[in-house]
Amino acid sequence: MFSTDCVIFGFEGGELKVLLIERNEEPFKDWYALPGYIVEQDESLDGAAERILYELTGLRDLPIRQFHTFGEVNRHPQGRVITVGYFALIRINGQKNLQPVTNFARRAFWHPVNDLPKLAFDHTEIFKRAFKKIRTKMNYEPIAFELLPEKFTLTQLQSLYEAVLSKKLDKRNFRKKMLSYGYLKELNEKQKGVSYRAASLYKFDRRKYLKIFHSEITS
Amino acid sequence: MFSTDCVIFGFEGGELKVLLIERNEEPFKDWYALPGYIVEQDESLDGAAERILYELTGLRDLPIRQFHTFGEVNRHPQGRVITVGYFALIRINGQKNLQPVTNFARRAFWHPVNDLPKLAFDHTEIFKRAFKKIRTKMNYEPIAFELLPEKFTLTQLQSLYEAVLSKKLDKRNFRKKMLSYGYLKELNEKQKGVSYRAASLYKFDRRKYLKIFHSEITS
Numbered sequence: 458m459f460s461t462d463c464v465i466f467g468f469e470g471g472e473l474k475v476l477l478i479e480r481n482e483e484p485f486k487d488w489y490a491l492p493g494y495i496v497e498q499d500e501s502l503d504g505a506a507e508r509i510l511y512e513l514t515g516l517r518d519l520p521i522r523q524f525h526t527f528g529e530v531n532r533h534p535q536g537r538v539i540t541v542g543y544f545a546l547i548r549i550n551g552q553k554n555l556q557p558v559t560n561f562a563r564r565a566f567w568h569p570v571n572d573l574p575k576l577a578f579d580h581t582e583i584f585k586r587a588f589k590k591i592r593t594k595m596n597y598e599p600i601a602f603e604l605l606p607e608k609f610t611l612t613q614l615q616s617l618y619e620a621v622l623s624k625k626l627d628k629r630n631f632r633k634k635m636l637s638y639g640y641l642k643e644l645n646e647k648q649k650g651v652s653y654r655a656a657s658l659y660k661f662d663r664r665k666y667l668k669i670f671h672s673e674i675t676s
Numbered sequence: 677m678f679s680t681d682c683v684i685f686g687f688e689g690g691e692l693k694v695l696l697i698e699r700n701e702e703p704f705k706d707w708y709a710l711p712g713y714i715v716e717q718d719e720s721l722d723g724a725a726e727r728i729l730y731e732l733t734g735l736r737d738l739p740i741r742q743f744h745t746f747g748e749v750n751r752h753p754q755g756r757v758i759t760v761g762y763f764a765l766i767r768i769n770g771q772k773n774l775q776p777v778t779n780f781a782r783r784a785f786w787h788p789v790n791d792l793p794k795l796a797f798d799h800t801e802i803f804k805r806a807f808k809k810i811r812t813k814m815n816y817e818p819i820a821f822e823l824l825p826e827k828f829t830l831t832q833l834q835s836l837y838e839a840v841l842s843k844k845l846d847k848r849n850f851r852k853k854m855l856s857y858g859y860l861k862e863l864n865e866k867q868k869g870v871s872y873r874a875a876s877l878y879k880f881d882r883r884k885y886l887k888i889f890h891s892e893i894t895s
Contacts, residue, residue: 539678
């Protein structure tokens with residue numbers, strides 16, 4: 458048997474969060490877990506991951522991607538089950554209406570990654586591996602921008618990097634580096650709802666990014 | 677059921693090659709295929725991938741890593757089998773003694789990637805995905821050096837890049853870029869067996885690379 462498990466990251470209030478469910482079924486009844494379940498015989502892995510995520514959380518059409526398959530012999534107490542891990546980075550804003558459509562999950566919710574409870578099965582390990590993946594990816598892919606609103610301040614960008622890397626960054630160095638890449642576009646717009654020293658808003662320029670990125674060695 | 681399939685890349689005589697077997701069993705008897713087989717119930721995925729690779733090719737202790745799991749419903753003619761893909765980049769030199777230890781593979785051999793025959797199952801797709809992976813990786817990880825001898829000329833390095841990227845690169849630009857990264861160390865040694873204008877030999881300086889790479893944003 459095989460299953461899929463999703464590690465969905467979101468960013469809200471300066472905190473990096475992960476999407477969890479509360480299980481309503483044995484094994485690990487009442488435990489917190491990643492949204493995951495058994496794949497049916499007649500569905501593809503990608504299709505199963507989407508279906509299961511939807512059934513357990515109410516969210517669909519997320520840009521999920523495979524990152525690793527977990528196949529230790531004793532990872533599941535009820536027999537041999539390997540599980541294919543998927544991850545996504547999304548904007549929590551507008552994805553708050555979490556509503557499982559099956560009884561298998563009692564509820565779905567966002568939980569800060571910094572304070573994660575013990576999870577069912579080997580889900581803590583699966584989460585850690587996904588977290589490590591996005592940390593590494595952040596060094597060479599513009600994945601941070603998938604978590605931010607379309608328009609953001611440099612302070613928001615920095616606090617996201619700090620949340621993912623779990624450490625404080627020097628403000629001046631961070632800004633200098635970020636702007637030096639050339640793919641942040643300063644907008645002719647300021648932050649709203651701030652009366653004093655409103656910060657400039659920026660946008661990620663994907664076209665420029667691709668131009669820079671793809672000219673590395675391959676050109 | 678699930679299986680593992682390995683895409684092992686090597687570089688020899690200016691050509692990028694992949695390790696194939698000739699199958700001796702149905703389905704796809706007599707076909708060329710990636711080295712792969714069914715995982716036993718009592719072994720981990722990683723353990724299975726290593727065992728199967730050894731049994732079908734005689735090679736062991738290769739630095740194989742998972743890259744993708746393939747789970748289309750009809751990918752296997754005898755029932756539902758998902759397969760976990762592993763890849764590695766190795767130095768062919770010294771890995772020429774290919775000797776299957778099971779009858780399942782009639783022989784194992786290196787085949788140029790540019791001229792790949794039709795492969796069993798969805799192995800062509802699995803190969804393509806691995807190939808794409810190493811192309812992309814080459815832009816941000818020093819994987820090229822896993823394929824080259826420890827000491828190499830810039831011409832060798834360029835022909836490897838050309839083989840992986842499937843295109844000609846401008847010699848001057850390529851050298852300038854490569855040397856500008858700062859992780860190639862010129863040795864006080866020349867290419868051997870060349871009487872006229874022997875080229876300098878270089879080494880990849882992993883420590884320097886890590887220093888550069890890890891200081892990107894995270895510092």
